[in-house]
Amino acid sequence: MSIQKPSIPQGTRDFGPAVVVRRNYIFGIIRRTFEKFGFAPLETPTLENLSVLTGKYGEEGDQLLFKVLNSGDFLNKKNAAVTTEDLAAGSKSVLPKIAEKGLRYDLTVPFARYVVMHRNEITFPFKRYQIQPVWRADRPQRGRYREFYQCDADVVGTNSLLCEAEIVLMMSEVLNTLGLTEHTIKINHRGVLGAIYQALGGEGTEVDLFTAIDKLDKIGREGVEKELAERGFSAMAIDTLFALLGVGGGFAEKLERLLAAFVTAGVTPDNEDGYRGLQDLQRVYEFLQEFRFDNFQNLDFDVTLARGLSYYTGCIFEVKINNVNMGSVSGGGRYDNLTGAFGLPGVSGVGFSFGVDRLYDCLEELALFPHNAAVTTQCLLANFDAESERAALPILRQLRQSGISAELYPESSKLKKQFQYADQKGIPYLLLLGSEERAVGKGKLRDMRTGEEQLLELSQVVATLIGE
Amino acid sequence: MSIQKPSIPQGTRDFGPAVVVRRNYIFGIIRRTFEKFGFAPLETPTLENLSVLTGKYGEEGDQLLFKVLNSGDFLNKKNAAVTTEDLAAGSKSVLPKIAEKGLRYDLTVPFARYVVMHRNEITFPFKRYQIQPVWRADRPQRGRYREFYQCDADVVGTNSLLCEAEIVLMMSEVLNTLGLTEHTIKINHRGVLGAIYQALGGEGTEVDLFTAIDKLDKIGREGVEKELAERGFSAMAIDTLFALLGVGGGFAEKLERLLAAFVTAGVTPDNEDGYRGLQDLQRVYEFLQEFRFDNFQNLDFDVTLARGLSYYTGCIFEVKINNVNMGSVSGGGRYDNLTGAFGLPGVSGVGFSFGVDRLYDCLEELALFPHNAAVTTQCLLANFDAESERAALPILRQLRQSGISAELYPESSKLKKQFQYADQKGIPYLLLLGSEERAVGKGKLRDMRTGEEQLLELSQVVATLIGE
Numbered sequence: 001m002s003i004q005k006p007s008i009p010q011g012t013r014d015f016g017p018a019v020v021v022r023r024n025y026i027f028g029i030i031r032r033t034f035e036k037f038g039f040a041p042l043e044t045p046t047l048e049n050l051s052v053l054t055g056k057y058g059e060e061g062d063q064l065l066f067k068v069l070n071s072g073d074f075l076n077k078k079n080a081a082v083t084t085e086d087l088a089a090g091s092k093s094v095l096p097k098i099a100e101k102g103l104r105y106d107l108t109v110p111f112a113r114y115v116v117m118h119r120n121e122i123t124f125p126f127k128r129y130q131i132q133p134v135w136r137a138d139r140p141q142r143g144r145y146r147e148f149y150q151c152d153a154d155v156v157g158t159n160s161l162l163c164e165a166e167i168v169l170m171m172s173e174v175l176n177t178l179g180l181t182e183h184t185i186k187i188n189h190r191g192v193l194g195a196i197y198q199a200l201g202g203e204g205t206e207v208d209l210f211t212a213i214d215k216l217d218k219i220g221r222e223g224v225e226k227e228l229a230e231r232g233f234s235a236m237a238i239d240t241l242f243a244l245l246g247v248g249g250g251f252a253e254k255l256e257r258l259l260a261a262f263v264t265a266g267v268t269p270d271n272e273d274g275y276r277g278l279q280d281l282q283r284v285y286e287f288l289q290e291f292r293f294d295n296f297q298n299l300d301f302d303v304t305l306a307r308g309l310s311y312y313t314g315c316i317f318e319v320k321i322n323n324v325n326m327g328s329v330s331g332g333g334r335y336d337n338l339t340g341a342f343g344l345p346g347v348s349g350v351g352f353s354f355g356v357d358r359l360y361d362c363l364e365e366l367a368l369f370p371h372n373a374a375v376t377t378q379c380l381l382a383n384f385d386a387e388s389e390r391a392a393l394p395i396l397r398q399l400r401q402s403g404i405s406a407e408l409y410p411e412s413s414k415l416k417k418q419f420q421y422a423d424q425k426g427i428p429y430l431l432l433l434g435s436e437e438r439a440v441g442k443g444k445l446r447d448m449r450t451g452e453e454q455l456l457e458l459s460q461v462v463a464t465l466i467g468e
Numbered sequence: 469m470s471i472q473k474p475s476i477p478q479g480t481r482d483f484g485p486a487v488v489v490r491r492n493y494i495f496g497i498i499r500r501t502f503e504k505f506g507f508a509p510l511e512t513p514t515l516e517n518l519s520v521l522t523g524k525y526g527e528e529g530d531q532l533l534f535k536v537l538n539s540g541d542f543l544n545k546k547n548a549a550v551t552t553e554d555l556a557a558g559s560k561s562v563l564p565k566i567a568e569k570g571l572r573y574d575l576t577v578p579f580a581r582y583v584v585m586h587r588n589e590i591t592f593p594f595k596r597y598q599i600q601p602v603w604r605a606d607r608p609q610r611g612r613y614r615e616f617y618q619c620d621a622d623v624v625g626t627n628s629l630l631c632e633a634e635i636v637l638m639m640s641e642v643l644n645t646l647g648l649t650e651h652t653i654k655i656n657h658r659g660v661l662g663a664i665y666q667a668l669g670g671e672g673t674e675v676d677l678f679t680a681i682d683k684l685d686k687i688g689r690e691g692v693e694k695e696l697a698e699r700g701f702s703a704m705a706i707d708t709l710f711a712l713l714g715v716g717g718g719f720a721e722k723l724e725r726l727l728a729a730f731v732t733a734g735v736t737p738d739n740e741d742g743y744r745g746l747q748d749l750q751r752v753y754e755f756l757q758e759f760r761f762d763n764f765q766n767l768d769f770d771v772t773l774a775r776g777l778s779y780y781t782g783c784i785f786e787v788k789i790n791n792v793n794m795g796s797v798s799g800g801g802r803y804d805n806l807t808g809a810f811g812l813p814g815v816s817g818v819g820f821s822f823g824v825d826r827l828y829d830c831l832e833e834l835a836l837f838p839h840n841a842a843v844t845t846q847c848l849l850a851n852f853d854a855e856s857e858r859a860a861l862p863i864l865r866q867l868r869q870s871g872i873s874a875e876l877y878p879e880s881s882k883l884k885k886q887f888q889y890a891d892q893k894g895i896p897y898l899l900l901l902g903s904e905e906r907a908v909g910k911g912k913l914r915d916m917r918t919g920e921e922q923l924l925e926l927s928q929v930v931a932t933l934i935g936e
Contacts, residue, residue, distance in 0.1 A: 004811045009515045011571050017508030017596065024509070036868045038845040038875030040485030041492070042894070045533075045615050046514065046601065047477045047556040058539075067537040069567055071605035075559045077677075084552050091543045099537055101477050103514075113474040123483075123892040125878055128485065133514065137539035147513050160878035162857075169865075290861040314879075325695055342474045377506040389630075393758040397637075399602055400504045409504025410593055410628035424591040425508070 011138070011146030017376065018426065026359050027131060027372040029177050030151050033170050034129040039153045042128040044110035047101045054102075056109045056341060064136045066098040066146075072327075074098045082122035106439070108338075115156060116342040124157030136251045156338060161280055163289030163350045164315045164334065171319055171330055172295045174354065177370040180329075182322040183298055188305035189281055189315050190333075192258070195274025196244050196303070199265035200237040204228070210306040214244070240265055240446045245301065251285050251301050258303070280315060311335055317352055321362050325447030329358045376405055378465050379429040379445075380422045383409040395443070395458060402462045406431075422448055429465060479606070479614030485844060486894065492596030494827050495599060495842040497645050498619050501638050502597040510596040512578035515569045522570075524577045524809060532604045534571040534614075535563065542566045546620050571603035575620045575821075576806075583624060584810040613825070621817030624806060629748055631818045632783045632802065639787055639798055640763045642822065647836040648797075650790040653766055656773035657749050657783050658801075658925035660726070663742025664712050664771070667703040667733035672696070677747045680776040681713070685772075708733050711714040712771065719753050719769050726771070748783060779803055785820055789830050842875055846933050847897040847913075848890045859901045863911070863926060870930045875898075890916055897933060 008014060031041075047068060054062055075082045087094065107130045115122065121230060128462055131151045137162040138144055153170070155163045168185055170348045175183045193213075197206050212224050219227070221242065226239050230394065238391045244265065247257045259278055267274050281301060288296070314334030321329055332352025339347040363369050379399060383391040392408045399406040409418045423429050432444040445461050446453045456464065476482060481492060499509075502731050515536060521529055543550045548565040549650055549897070555562065572578055575598045583590065599619045606612055620639070623631045643651045661681075678698040681690050682703045687695070689710065696706050712733065727746055735742050749769060767807040775784045782802030791799055800820025806813040831837050847867060860876045867874040877886045890898050900912040905923065913929050914921045923934065 006584055007517060007518050008513055008520075008581075008585075012513035014585070015511040015512065016586070017510060020509040020511050035844050036871070036872060036873045038848075040844040041488040042485060043481035043483040043488050045476055045482065046603070047615060049475060049477055049479050052474050052476075063540070066539070068571070069535040069537055069563075071534070073559045075555065077561060082555065084555060087550065087552060087555055088542065091541045094543060095537075105534070113476075116474055117476075117482070118484070123889050125889075127875070135514070147515060155878070158878045162876065162878045184520055221526070247589050287861065290858055291865050365557050376503050376508045379505075390758055394760050397759050403504070405504045407508060407595070408630065410623070410626045410630045421591050421593075436881065 011140030021376060021417055022369050022373050023360060025174055026356055030354055032176055032248050033173050034153050037166055037170055039127045039129040042130045043132060044114055048100045048104055048110060049099055051107055052113050053109060057105055064138055065105055066103040066135045066137050068101040069099055089180045089297050106134050109148050112339045113342060115347060116344045117338050125155050126157055127155045129153040149356050150353050151356055152351055152353040154346050155348050156349030156424060159348060161283045162287055164284045167317060167332060168288060178363060180321055180362060184300050184320050184322055184441050185298055186300050186302040186305045186318045187315060188302055189277035190312050191273035191277025193262060195262055195267045195271050199244060199267050201233060201238055203237050204232045210302050213304050214306040216304050254301050255282055307331060324356055324362045324365050326362060330354045375426050377425060377427045378404050379406040379431055381408040381431045382418050384415060385412050388433045402467045489838055489844060490841050491828060494824055498642055498822055501641050502509050502621050505634055505638055507595045507597040511600060512582055514572055516572055516578060518568055518570045520581050521573055525573055532606055533573055534603045534605050535567040536569040537567055539562045543556050545852045547736045554570030565875045573604060574602050575600060575618050580810060582813060584807050584812045593623050594625055597621040617824050618821055619824055620819060620821040622816030622817050624815050629751045630755055632752045635785060635800060635820050636756060646831060648789055648830060650788055650845050651766055652768050652788050654773045654786045655783060656770055657745035659741035659745025660778050663730055663735045663739050666739050667712060667735050668708055669700060671705050672700045681772050682774040723750055728841040775799060792830045792833050794826055794830060798822045843894050845875050845893060847874040847899055848885050849876040849897045849899045851880050852883060853880050856901045859906050872933045
């Protein structure tokens with residue numbers, strides 16, 4: 001066997017203990033919140049048939065799917081041997097003969113597939129959450145990985161706007177529990193965007209308009225004006241746009257003023273989507289009031305929020321952390337047709353997801369990880385000789401029986417080495433059972449952070465460690 | 469887009485909510501136990517370089533690796549275009565040109581790779597656990613999947629037999645916590661098997677001997693005798709073997725008698741491994757006594773336990789559930805050379821793992837899942853009209869703030885439909901806020917399992933649900 005210097009594939013990561021513990025802290029809060037709101041967990045396989053995945057993410061997405069080679073002699077499968085003609089015709093001709101499976105690209109398509117396959121067993125409305133990794137053969141770059149987790153929650157089978165209100169509550173709860181109190185939950189509605197397009201007189205294309213609006217954050221009003229002019233929007237249309245985008249006030253006021261502005265700007269009463277958009281947002285707002293939601297200062301009805309329009313049909317959401325320079329950490333919206341591609345039309349729903357990598361970076365930048373979110377072992381029992389080792393064993397057992405993570409250094413070594421071990425593993429307490437301590441039936445508990453030492457009975461050691 | 473009837477790849481599984489919750493119950497107990505014993509979590513990527521995976525699992529294992537196609541135009545990679553000559557030469561010639569990555573096959577090789585890559589940051593002894601899925605392109609069959617979880621815990625960088633004793637403690641704790649009290653933890657030592665081979669006079673080959681012994685459970689003494697005779701073992705050797713295998717008694721007695729039997733049977737004092745094997749087992753036994761281990765009746769020094777001998781060099785373990793007809797649910801052992809293939813010799817360690825699919829089946833067969841291990845939502849608030857909906861919202865919020873998973877049926881529907889929803893989702897309580905209840909500031913809490921209804925104030929509802 002040749003000796004290699006091992007490495008991992010570009011865009012993938014090892015998560016060492018300290019990072020896993022912190023990531024699990026975030027996952028735990030998200031999971032707990034989803035469950036408190038009645039969402040049940042679903043897990044789908046990593047491997048999906050390419051027939052399920054292909055064509056669902058656009059041509060670019062198809063390129064970014066990781067495809068898995070058929071097992072065995074993949075060139076000579078029954079009825080699908082690869083020929084020199086296939087080879088000459090290129091990868092696209094060879095691919096279907098050598099690969100039938102791919103890696104999960106997101107959690108939405110597998111969810112849709114699951115709903116279709118199990119539609120007769122599922123009780124609708126179906127509230128599911130799913131926290132699993134996905135894979136994309138993207139060019140790796142800073143902050144973009146080829147393997148990363150998504151945390152999705154969706155409700156399908158109901159049009160109730162209660163779901164939208166609860167998405168705001170869940171976003172708020174997760175962020176506040178994580179300590180990310182300086183956040184903005186942006187909400188908008190696909191219909192409102194459509195009405196704005198009508199108000200502009202139907203110039204240019206909707207896609208051009210929303211693509212430009214989406215850049216407002218980055219290129220500012222002037223940049224957007226320039227881009228729209230280049231794309232054929234008249235100066236009048238652009239003025240109308242910024243009049244509408246400039247409507248200010250709190251949530252309720254903004255709704256009212258925008259309604260008036262629609263009428264002025266000529267959004268016709270038959271623009272059902274547009275007026276429904278305002279009504280929907282109004283209802284979501286009322287639901288939140290009835291819920292006694294107390295974070296309205298963090299909720300922003302943002303008419304400029306666009307988000308991948310091809311997919312969403314109702315309310316749309318996006319969350320930013322105000323005091324960190326970072327893209328959105330959460331987003332979602334309502335869609336009309338989740339399962340149409342699998343032959344089951346009319347399944348509408350609403351969902352959202354959290355980006356755990358970004359949340360992690362925010363917590364780290366703001367130093368918001370609780371100090372115990374890096375710890376696994378709470379107490380290390382020192383081992384300096386055979387007698388201290390023997391004395392440690394029953395105590396070790398009792399600590400664990402009290403629910404305390406504890407370990408005995410497995411060899412009688414120099415204390416310095418054991419201190420280093422505790423230090424590097426982030427173990428907050430060291431328990432010393434020297435002959436003097438044993439003589440009085442006690443142990444010396446050392447707080448590794450302060451260096452403070454206390455002579456304690458076992459019950460006191462347990463109490464101190466549990467109190468941590 | 470053509471309409472398809474979707475499916476999942478052979479040998480993979482969707483885990484619906486009820487199953488995920490039960491699997492998480494098992495994972496939670498395993499994880500908690502690992503952590504109480506000072507093991508820290510590690511996660512490695514799903515995708516590994518084929519250079520890391522290939523050659524580590526034997527030729528059969530290489531066949532069973534899932535290989536991932538290079539992205540982009542995989543036939544025409546720079547310096548690695550596939551030619552007609554490659555095609556003619558077959559899959560083995562084409563493979564290295566079109567696939568560089570594969571799916572994780574187990575957790576041991578990625579762990580070894582991690583240790584080598586991070587050896588300068590890791591503090592040894594390094595205690596890590598890892599709970600992640602692995603993939604094998606095996607022929608799918610009942611109970612054998614292409615994607616399944618492994619739950620591994622290993623300590624590397626110490627020879628202390630404390631680790632072996634703690635493996636017994638962890639196996640015992642996980643099984644007892646799960647309620648699988650009728651189990652046998654078998655322990656043996658590679659050196660003991662080697663000594664037995666010497667005692668037989670060095671006839672035949674070691675592999676033949678252990679392969680035959682391993683079948684004792686299945687084919688009985690007569691079968692094994694026959695097989696050994698066919699493989700060239702003399703009648704005397706076979707008699708010696710059964711004399712040794714027949715040594716009875718408790719753990720300590722068996723050790724003593726086996727030592728005597730070794731001497732009688734001519735195991736020479738220079739058979740260091742053999743005598744060290746007995747000493748190691750003796751020390752593990754003492755450690756357990758010092759730990760006040762109280763499950764010795766479940767621990768069996770089983771001289772016939774062999775387990776894949778190529779890998780292990782010291783103690784070996786295996787766990788069976790006595791009252792279920794099923795293979796082992798856990799196993800492991802000590803190894804000398806974890807990272808040699810990656811150029812880092814001398815890293816020894818000891819590890820073990822649990823098979824979560826088998827544990828799941830045992831718990832199901834013995835009806836040992838706790839009743840609340842299937843539940844996500846604890847309380848459904850009924851929604852019969854706009855007023856009950858409005859009244860429900862602040863109560864819903866307060867239930868969740870009290871840590872209770874609760875949901876409001878999202879639409880005003882017939883009560884029957886809402887009962888069905890609760891029933892099928894396994895929700896144990898329904899809270900009714902009709903006009904009569906609201907008039908007295910109370911709610912009617914219905915226990916869905918018994919049909920019993922109580923008129924309660926909100927604080928009483930909370931107390932009842934938390935008490936569940």
